[in-house]
Amino acid sequence: MxxxxxxxxxxxxxxxxxxxxxTLILQRLGLSVILLFAVSVLIFAGVEALPxxxxxxxxxxxxxxxxxxxxRQDLGLDRPVTTRxxxxxxxxxxxxxxxxxxxxxxxxxxxxxxxxxSLFLAFFAAIISVPLAVGLGMLAVFYRNRFPDRxxxxxxxxxxxxxxxxxxxxxxxxxxxxxxxxTFPATVYxxxxxxxxxxxxxxxxxxxxxxxxxxxxxxTRAAILSVMSSAYMExxxxxxxxxxxxxxxxxxxxxxxxxxxxxxxxLAYLVVGVVVVEVVFVYPGMGQYMVDAVTxxxxxxxxxxxxxxxxxxxxxxxxxxxxxxxxxxxxxxxR
Amino acid sequence: MTDFTKHLAGRVTAGGMxxxxxxxxxxxxxxxxxVASQLYAxxxxxxxxxxxxHLKLGLExxxxxxxxxxxxxxxxxxxxxxxxxxxxxxxxxPTTGLPVPALAESWEASDDAAVWTFKIRSGxxxxxxxxxxxxxxxxxxxxxxDEKSESGALGVMKSIKSIEAKDGNLVLTLTEGxxxxxxxxxxxxxxxxxxGGYDDPAAAIGTGPYKLENWEPGVRATFSxxxxxxxxxxxxxxxxxxxxxxxxxxxxxxxxxxQVHFINRVDPKTVSLLKRAPTVEILNTSGRGHYVxxxxxxxxxxxNNDLRLALKYAMDRETxxxxxxxGYGKVGNDFPINETYALFPEGIEQRSYDPDKAAFHFKKxxxxxxxxxxxxxxxxxxxxxxxxxxxxxxxxxxxxxxxxREPGDGYWSNVWNVQPFCTSYWGGRPTxxxxxxxxxxxxxxxxxxxxxxxxxxxxxxxARSELDEAKRKELYREMALMVRDEGGxxxxxxxxxxxxxxxxxxxxxxxxxxDMSNGYVATxxxxxx
Numbered sequence: 001m002x003x004x005x006x007x008x009x010x011x012x013x014x015x016x017x018x019x020x021x022x023t024l025i026l027q028r029l030g031l032s033v034i035l036l037f038a039v040s041v042l043i044f045a046g047v048e049a050l051p052x053x054x055x056x057x058x059x060x061x062x063x064x065x066x067x068x069x070x071x072r073q074d075l076g077l078d079r080p081v082t083t084r085x086x087x088x089x090x091x092x093x094x095x096x097x098x099x100x101x102x103x104x105x106x107x108x109x110x111x112x113x114x115x116x117x118s119l120f121l122a123f124f125a126a127i128i129s130v131p132l133a134v135g136l137g138m139l140a141v142f143y144r145n146r147f148p149d150r151x152x153x154x155x156x157x158x159x160x161x162x163x164x165x166x167x168x169x170x171x172x173x174x175x176x177x178x179x180x181x182x183t184f185p186a187t188v189y190x191x192x193x194x195x196x197x198x199x200x201x202x203x204x205x206x207x208x209x210x211x212x213x214x215x216x217x218x219x220t221r222a223a224i225l226s227v228m229s230s231a232y233m234e235x236x237x238x239x240x241x242x243x244x245x246x247x248x249x250x251x252x253x254x255x256x257x258x259x260x261x262x263x264x265x266x267l268a269y270l271v272v273g274v275v276v277v278e279v280v281f282v283y284p285g286m287g288q289y290m291v292d293a294v295t296x297x298x299x300x301x302x303x304x305x306x307x308x309x310x311x312x313x314x315x316x317x318x319x320x321x322x323x324x325x326x327x328x329x330x331x332x333x334x335r
Numbered sequence: 336m337t338d339f340t341k342h343l344a345g346r347v348t349a350g351g352m353x354x355x356x357x358x359x360x361x362x363x364x365x366x367x368x369x370v371a372s373q374l375y376a377x378x379x380x381x382x383x384x385x386x387x388x389h390l391k392l393g394l395e396x397x398x399x400x401x402x403x404x405x406x407x408x409x410x411x412x413x414x415x416x417x418x419x420x421x422x423x424x425x426x427x428x429p430t431t432g433l434p435v436p437a438l439a440e441s442w443e444a445s446d447d448a449a450v451w452t453f454k455i456r457s458g459x460x461x462x463x464x465x466x467x468x469x470x471x472x473x474x475x476x477x478x479x480x481d482e483k484s485e486s487g488a489l490g491v492m493k494s495i496k497s498i499e500a501k502d503g504n505l506v507l508t509l510t511e512g513x514x515x516x517x518x519x520x521x522x523x524x525x526x527x528x529x530x531g532g533y534d535d536p537a538a539a540i541g542t543g544p545y546k547l548e549n550w551e552p553g554v555r556a557t558f559s560x561x562x563x564x565x566x567x568x569x570x571x572x573x574x575x576x577x578x579x580x581x582x583x584x585x586x587x588x589x590x591x592x593x594q595v596h597f598i599n600r601v602d603p604k605t606v607s608l609l610k611r612a613p614t615v616e617i618l619n620t621s622g623r624g625h626y627v628x629x630x631x632x633x634x635x636x637x638x639n640n641d642l643r644l645a646l647k648y649a650m651d652r653e654t655x656x657x658x659x660x661x662g663y664g665k666v667g668n669d670f671p672i673n674e675t676y677a678l679f680p681e682g683i684e685q686r687s688y689d690p691d692k693a694a695f696h697f698k699k700x701x702x703x704x705x706x707x708x709x710x711x712x713x714x715x716x717x718x719x720x721x722x723x724x725x726x727x728x729x730x731x732x733x734x735x736x737x738x739x740r741e742p743g744d745g746y747w748s749n750v751w752n753v754q755p756f757c758t759s760y761w762g763g764r765p766t767x768x769x770x771x772x773x774x775x776x777x778x779x780x781x782x783x784x785x786x787x788x789x790x791x792x793x794x795x796x797x798a799r800s801e802l803d804e805a806k807r808k809e810l811y812r813e814m815a816l817m818v819r820d821e822g823g824x825x826x827x828x829x830x831x832x833x834x835x836x837x838x839x840x841x842x843x844x845x846x847x848x849x850d851m852s853n854g855y856v857a858t859x860x861x862x863x864x
Contacts, residue, residue, distance in 0.1 A: 051745030058400070059409075064780045070485050102400030103552050104537075110399070113551070169584060177592040185393070185589055187578050189555050279582045282393075282589075284554040292399040292553055295744075301399075 021332065025322060032314045036307060040092070043306040044085050047297055053077055054101055054297040075101055088303060098300040100293070107304045110289070115308065117188055118285040121201050122270035125208035130263055133213050137220025137259075144225070156214035168207045168280040175203060185282035204281040208274060212266040219262040223255040230254075257324035257331075264320035272309040384842055388862035390572040393586045393595035394851075397579030399553035404536040405526040406479060406486035411599060411850065412556075412579055414523060418854040419558050419575060420462070421526030421541030424453060424472065424505075425517045427765055429846035429853065432677055434517035438467065438527055438542065439505070448512035448800050453505040459565045461529045462546045469500040474531025476507075479524060488524035490773065490780075512800025514807070518765040523854065544570030544858050553579055558857075571842070571861035590615060590835055596862065597836040599851050602716070603661030606833060616838055619663050619831040620845040620852075623675055623763020623770075626659070626715040626830060628708070628725065630823035631785040634755040640821055641700035647686060647825050648693035649729035655827040658724060659717040663833050667826035670815040671774070675847040676767050678804065680812035683819065693732035705735040709750050713743035714758040715830075722758060725827075752783045759783065762849070767811050768799050775818060784823030791817055839863050 016023040055071035072078050091098055097107040136156070140149040159167070175182035186200045227233065228251060236246040275287025286305060293301035325331040396411025408417055424439040436442075439453040459467040476498045479486040486492070497508040509516065526541055539547040542565065545558035558575040578595065580586045586598040587605065591612045601609060601617065610617055630637035630646065637643060652666040665673065668685055710722040719740060726736045741750045741757075751759050764770040773779060776795060777787040791814060798810040818824060832850040836843060841863045846853035852860075 051742065052748040056748040057745065064490065066482060067485050067489065070483055100400065102398075103402050105552075114399075169588075172585075172588045172592075176594075177588055180592060184592060184594055185578060185580060185585060187555055189549070189551060191549070280585055282578060282580050282582070282585050284551065288553070289399045295398070296400050298400055 021326070024325070028318045028321070032311075032318060035314055036310055039310040040089070040303060040307055041085070043303055044081075044088070044299070047294070047299055047302055048081055050294075050297065052297065054299065058102055058296045058298075088300070092303070092307075097304040100298055100301050102293075102296055102298045102301075107300050110301075111286070111304055111308065113190075114284060114286045114289045117283065118271055118274075118287070120188075120197070121204060121208070121274070121283065121285060122267070124198075124201060124205045125212070125270050126267055128205065129209040129212050129266070130216065132209070133216035133263075134220050134259065136213075137217045138224065140217070140221045141224045141228070152217065156217050159210040160214035164207060164211045164274075165276050165280050167210055168204070168277060171203050171206055172280075187282050187284060189284075201283070204274075204277050204283055207277055207281075208270060211277075212269065216259075216262055216266055220259050223258045224251070227251045227255045253328045256327045260320045260323045260327075261317075264316040268313045268316045271312050384571045384861040385863060386571050386573075386861065388572045388864075389574045389576065390597070390840075390857055390860070390862060391576045391578065391595040392857060393578050393580040393589045393598045395579075395581055395583070395586065395598075395600040397553050397577075397581070401552045402537055403539050403547075403550065405524050405528070405532070406484050406488070406536060408524060409487065412577060414849075415577065415851055415854045415857065416539075416547070416550075416556055416558075417523060417526055418543070419545040419857055420539050420543040420547050421528070422459075422543050423521055423523070423525055424455075424527065425520045427518060427521045427848045427853070429844050429848065432518075432675060432765065432847055434521065438472070439517075439520070442517055444514070444516070444802075446802075448514045448516070448802055449509045451507045451509070451516050452501075453507070455503070455505055456565065459542050460563045461542055462540045462561060463529065465529050467527065467542060469503055469505060471529055471531060472505055472527055473498050473500050474533060475525065475527045476505075476531075478531045478533060478536075486524055488522045491519045491522050491525075491769075494519075511796070513768070514800065514802050515766040515768050519769065521765055521848075523849075545575055548574075555579065569855075569858045571859075572857070575857045577857075587835075590837065593837060596840050597834065597856060597860075599832075599834050601833045601835050603659070603663050603833060604717075606661055606663065606835075609835060614837050616836050616840070618834040618836060618843055618845070620834075620847065621665060621673075621675060621829065622832050622847055622849070623673060624830050624832075625667055625671060625673075625761050625763075625826050626655075626718070626721065626828050627671075627759050627761060628825040628827070629757060629759050629784050630825070631755040632823040633785040633787065636700070636702045636706070637755055637823060639700045639702065641696045642702050642706075643823060644820075645693045645696035645700060645732070645734060646706070646729070648689045648696065649732045649734050650725060650825055650827050651688040651728040652686075652827045653688070654724060654728070655721060659721045660828055660830055663831040665829045665831075667828050668819060669822070669824055669826050670818040671761060671770050671824065671826060672767050672811070672815060673829050675763075676770075678767060678808045678811050680808065680815045683812070683815060686819070688728060690728075690732035693729070693734060697732065697734050705737045707737045707739060707756060709739045709741050709754050709757040711741045711743045711746045711750070711758070713746045714751070715760040718758040721827075752781065763847075765848070768795070771795050771814060771818075772799075775814075775822070786818065786822045786824075788817065788821075836860075 054075065055068040055077060058071070059067055076084065088098070099106055100110065136152050140152045143149045172184055176184035182203050183199045184203060186204050188197050188200050232250055233246060236250050274285065275291055278285045278288045290302060290305035293305065394412050394415060398410060401410050401413050403413065405417055405421065408414055422438050424437060426435045426437045428435050438456050438459065440456045442451060442453045444451050455469050455472055461467060476492070478484050479488045480492040480495060480498070494509050494513060495507055496510045499506045507516065529540055544561050544564045544566065546561050547556065548559050549557040556577045560570060560573050564570050580589060583600065583602045587609055589595045590598045593614065606617060609615055630643055632638060647669055656662065656664045656666055666685065668683060672679060708722055710718050712718050722738045726738055729736045750757050761774065764773060772795065774781050774783060775786050775791065776782065777789065777792050794810050794814050798807050801807045801810065834851060839862050840860050842860045843856065844852050844859045846855065
């Protein structure tokens with residue numbers, strides 16, 4: 001080891017001390033990459049473990065041994081699993097997710113459109129549901145154990161207790177079939193104007209808002225209540241801090257972590273977990289796309305969708321963690 | 336008016352016959368020329384199609400994995416799309432199932448039915464402006480014959496030895512005589528494409544009444560009218576929009592709120608509710624598809640014909656049609672042919688539920704213990720319920736059926752055609768010959784009852800090249816009886832195709848060929864304002 005190397009080493013060791021926050025983010029990012037690898041292995045193994053491969057499931061009942069053999073040979077399905085995985089991985093690392101086995105179209109291109117649709121729907125559901133949930137949560141705290149609190153609780157609980165497809169059907173029945181004021185089906189396509197798109201997603205957005213609202217609202221209420229009843233809030237009040245200052249300096253940093261976490265979970269759900277809503281409203285999002293692909297074992301598409309879903313979950317949870325840490329001085333400066 | 340001319344007039348009204356064809360047949364039946372032409376005019380005027388409008392279909396059976404290559408078309412949505420943009424050489428008649436000229440104007444066979452000459456229509460243009468040539472036809476058929484094409488019509492094309500163009504006509508030479516060849520060419524995969532579709536099989540360029548405008552697999556497709564269409568008896572609406580709706584409730588909601596004009600696959604369980612909607616019309620057509628319980632004739636304990644008969648008599652067919660099909664279907668008689676097929680063998684006694692006979696044959700078979708039946712709802716809608724109903728009716732005959740519910744995923748590769756007793760589904764085929772060749776010939780890949788009888792195979796081949804209809808019918812009758820009494824097929828029901836439309840949709844043709852008016856729904860209907 002030369003002198004210059006030994007010089008660098010303390011500098012390298014010093015980095016985490018000087019930039020603890022940056023180090024944390026880098027660590028998380030590194031972990032995320034490893035997680036994504038693990039996810040890709042899991043998905044690949046999972047699809048392999050399913051009965052039937054692409055050739056036989058794609059052809060279904062009409063599969064003749066000859067046709068199955070042709071497809072298998074075309075796609076190289078006769079080679080070992082590990083070879084195929086590493087070939088796929090090699091492509092993916094270069095940003096090439098390949099072409100769909102079934103439709104022979106570029107996966108990246110197809111996903112781009114579907115992901116755009118999913119994000120469009122999730123975005124509007126989020127900008128309505130998050131402020132609404134937090135606002136209602138605060139309102140519930142303000143009127144704690146009084147009529148408005150109870151009403152908010154009962155309604156949101158009822159909404160979360162109904163299965164999402166049922167809420168969807170109810171909304172379709174009332175607003176589309178009976179009253180005829182809402183657009184259905186919610187199919188969106190390229191040539192639609194922005195206004196038409198908004199009108200198309202009104203009902204699915206409403207369904208999603210109802211589904212995620214209660215969870216976030218109740219967490220907000222619980223977090224604020226628990227903080228407000230803690231000893232340090234009493235101390236703050238006793239040492240003469242104004243209510244506003246007490247909340248901003250002491251209550252908010254402690255309450256924000258659980259709220260941000262539950263918001264992140266719900267946002268991730270809005271992107272990746274809404275396949276039922278997509279089917280009911282005939283909305284061309286990612287969920288339906290992935291289910292179609294899994295049904296025929298279209299591996300390149302399943303892999304790409306799985307990775308994107310995993311990336312969203314990891315990213316949103318990481319953001320939630322970082323926000324929670326940044327908001328809370330105790331976590332920001334760990335001993 | 337004789338019954339025959341009445342029948343012809345009815346077919347004109349149904350949209351299945353053009354003027355020349357009608358006149359030809361009416362004249363042959365001894366009707367004078369002026370009477371015949373008058374008759375044609377009145378029948379046609381009874382339903383004068385209205386032109387224009389935008390037709391919206393909400394269809395089940397589309398997926399992001401769909402391909403527009405006719406060779407690989409499997410799903411319902413792509414099937415319906417093919418009909419809009421492409422044409423076949425031969426079509427099948429909606430009510431009789433007989434071959435009707437399309438891109439092939441006429442045809443004739445050699446005496447042994449082994450060499451066929453087709454005259455190809457002239458003056459037909461593809462959507463890209465190119466003229467249809469004999470070369471396009473030859474290349475298209477060649478592409479579907481290639482083992483590597485993965486074509487769904489490969490099985491049909493196997494019997495063709497050579498495809499040639501001679502003096503501007505298409506000449507097909509078969510490995511053996513086949514009186515049904517024209518109908519084989521009505522297989523929906525065999526859409527004629529420019530250059531045979533070798534360059535870009537999924538380009539959707541054809542000679543059909545509509546041009547594909549926009550397509551997103553599994554989501555939506557739009558079509559506009561082909562102004563150069565070579566036929567005037569179809570393509571009445573200006574434009575078509577197909578929206579993929581895989582959820583049954585979503586389809587019904589879209590139809591009853593008037594967002595779409597037509598939906599397919601109405602759930603028999605809810606059809607009675609939908610019927611009440613004042614704006615909706617239920618369109619059910621009897622078809623050739625059938626729901627089956629299949630036993631392997633060569634696997635114990637099903638290798639015993641008494642056990643097979645016992646299980647056939649233990650099936651309560653009427654209840655099946657009532658409960659599983661909601662009444663939208665007909666009882667089956669344990670052979671895969673119904674009266675919609677040409678040369679249907681009449682007068683075969685209907686097998687009915689008979690616990691005593693079932694018990695008798697069961698005892699005679701000497702089988703002890705229960706019988707394992709595998710099922711899943713992918714076999715056919717309501718297959719699991721059907722299995723439970725069957726279990727109950729068999730119990731009354733002292734037969735204990737054990738039901739094993741298999742995962743729907745991989746059912747067609749792991750259970751069907753693998754396990755000795757399971758539930759399954761068969762779509763129809765254009766001819767009796769094709770149905771039997773596909774699933775009852777000893778050497779067939781899909782012989783899912785393992786019915787291996789050299790005497791049956793011999794009759795099948797004999798009937799295939801027999802041009803004398805009476806002799807052919809007799810052969811088919813013997814074959815039907817053999818499958819019914821000695822085969823491994825329990826066929827409780829033929830299902831109807833149940834579609835629904837708004838009342839605005841007019842001119843729907845009930846076609847026995849396949850679901851959705853044999854896929855032609857969008858090209859045959861018009862919108863009443």
